[in-house]
Amino acid sequence: xxxxxxxxxxxxxxxxxxxxxxxxxxxxxxxxxxxxxxxxxxxxxxxxxxxxxxxxxxxxxxxxxxxxxxxxxxxxxxxxxxxxxxxxxxxxxxxxxxxxxxxxxxxxxxxxxxxxxxxxxxxxxxxxxxxxxxxxxxxxxxxxxxxxxxxxxxxxxxxxxxxxxxxxxxxxxxxxxxxxxxxxxxxxxxxxxxxxxxxxxxxxxxxxxxxxxxxxxxxxxxxxxxxxxxxxxxxxxxxxxxxxxxxxxxxx
Ligand code: ADP
Numbered sequence: 001x002x003x004x005x006x007x008x009x010x011x012x013x014x015x016x017x018x019x020x021x022x023x024x025x026x027x028x029x030x031x032x033x034x035x036x037x038x039x040x041x042x043x044x045x046x047x048x049x050x051x052x053x054x055x056x057x058x059x060x061x062x063x064x065x066x067x068x069x070x071x072x073x074x075x076x077x078x079x080x081x082x083x084x085x086x087x088x089x090x091x092x093x094x095x096x097x098x099x100x101x102x103x104x105x106x107x108x109x110x111x112x113x114x115x116x117x118x119x120x121x122x123x124x125x126x127x128x129x130x131x132x133x134x135x136x137x138x139x140x141x142x143x144x145x146x147x148x149x150x151x152x153x154x155x156x157x158x159x160x161x162x163x164x165x166x167x168x169x170x171x172x173x174x175x176x177x178x179x180x181x182x183x184x185x186x187x188x189x190x191x192x193x194x195x196x197x198x199x200x201x202x203x204x205x206x207x208x209x210x211x212x213x214x215x216x217x218x219x220x221x222x223x224x225x226x227x228x229x230x231x232x233x234x235x236x237x238x239x240x241x242x243x244x245x246x247x248x249x250x251x252x
Contacts, residue, residue, distance in 0.1 A: 023185055023216040024050040029082035031068050042068045044239045055211040057230035058220040065239040066220040070189045074109050075099040104133045108178030110188035114170040116162035122173050123158040129180040148176035168199035175206055185216045204229055
């Protein structure tokens, strides 16, 4: 499939029931892993709705099911049953190739371990998703990458290898890379798990700025400090959603 055909190829998977301002919707999502002791249910009947432009925190102890839930939303892994609709696309109906292309174009995903290509410069790491999806090309993509690096205050580091940067700097590069194809939704899985408190604050502040610019940001973390900053808090425990509160009703 040619990258430019991606949006039209996804049309059959557009969900008709979601409203225009719904960014992410899960309906009765179950996820099971096979283990030597049999099937382990890691997500149990999760239903939730995230509106466009919300800053959402997904919190819960280690092992609660945060990464599993994030992987259902990004289509990195498949549900056992239930529906996942992201940006009007029914994720569970896409095949592996379609999901990879859809993710690259529609979502910015940020991981705990930065996942930089170690032999490529910072600039080339940000250009890579643009090259893969074909939305920004040539000089336009370099200009865009430099602008994104400015947004995370790292424009002077463009020609360095990731290994020359601190953890916090690498995570800021990862945010710039996640924004490469201008997705409306950013999803981060424990983005500050390897960073000190001051650096984590900086990352959360960048997310706030992106929300102010109109992005939807979903951050999974076991760091309760984030819970105080978001406008919508989801609390997961043993694979169940035990709290779903929006600002105004947040009691922390
Ligand atoms: P969190 O991100 O909140 O730490 P996870 O989503 O990683 O939690 O894990 C939720 C539960 O699912 C945990 O009990 C974990 O051990 C289990 N789990 C995660 N991945 C697998 C897997 N690939 N196979 C079996 N069990 C898994």
